[in-house]
Amino acid sequence: MSLDFTVAIPTYNGATRLPKLLEKLLQQSNIKHLNWEIIIVDNNSKDATAKIVESEINNWQYSYPLKYYFEAEQGAAFARQRAVREARGELIFFLDDDNLPDTNWLAAAYIFGKEHPKAGAYSGQIHGAFEGEPPENFDKIKQFLAIREHGDKPHLFDADSLRLPPAAALVVRKQAWLESVPSRPFLTGKLPGVMVQGDDYEPLLYIHKAGWEIWYNPAMHTYHQIPQWRLERGYLLTLARGCGLATCSLRMVDVKNSQKPIIILRTILGNLRRVAFHFIKYRQQLKTDLIAAFEMEFFLGSLFSPFLFLKTSLNRRK
CATH class of the missing domain: 1.20.1280 (Monooxygenase)
Known part of the structure; x- marks a missing residue:
């Protein structure tokens, strides 16, 4: 049976971050009437991620299920592909394990998807939650750290100019993904020793070129946790x-x-x-x-x- 939506969490070495994200999902409001699930895709983690999720599942007492999947092929793009294959929701709400949603994020995302049936993907405001002080003039480059604050009015992204939302807090329509995105990505995401990016944008470009709309919804707020080392020059x-x-x-x-x-x-x-x-x-x-x-x-x-x-x-x- 198809669900209203799936929350998909791709993670790599997320043992210390996942419990806080799950706690935020348990605090969501205005969704009791909806049928949904949470799936965690472990992208070949080397830490205690599997044990942490197993413990959460064993103690889970909520009506919506929590599921765990292991994806051995390294790269965020492969973890997202696995999430799409496993998701039972018509809408897939991607959250990175360091991106914490506001209490109304799920409800705002679901409502927007229902009101915009041609939206193949959409995202909202992503604010920075910094462990340290950002460098001077940081606003000029904040979008590279998946911080997006584009005002309080919904609008279409300019996909032809590569102006697109990151995957950190992205909603995709499962139908749009399955119809448009190839099963093997060209850009795989960060790998050990390799920092080539672009894996966020590649599936969105396929979705856009297939005729689906890609939207910005300012009612959706998440907070990207940025440790000090991600603000350092190197x-x-x-x-x-x-x-x-x-x-x-x-x-x-x-x-x-x-x-x-x-x-x-x-x-x-x-x-x-x-x-x-x-x-x-x-x-x-x-x-x-x-x-x-x-x-x-x-x-x-x-x-x-x-x-x-x-x-x-x-x-x-x-």
């Missing part, structure tokens, strides 16, 4: 490069082979220009201004992204 610059490296691969989603050389050329020339102008403007501050250095790393990653796309494409053909 991590941020690695993140910036990883986001940039996904640029060309994302622009190649569902395009004809005849268009690919043009996209590659435009990506290289456009980012050569951005790198040159940024260096001229900030060359004296790149070692001291973290935000300027972050932007340079993103531009460099975008410049090299066509070569990563070509390499990955060749490896997939072997």
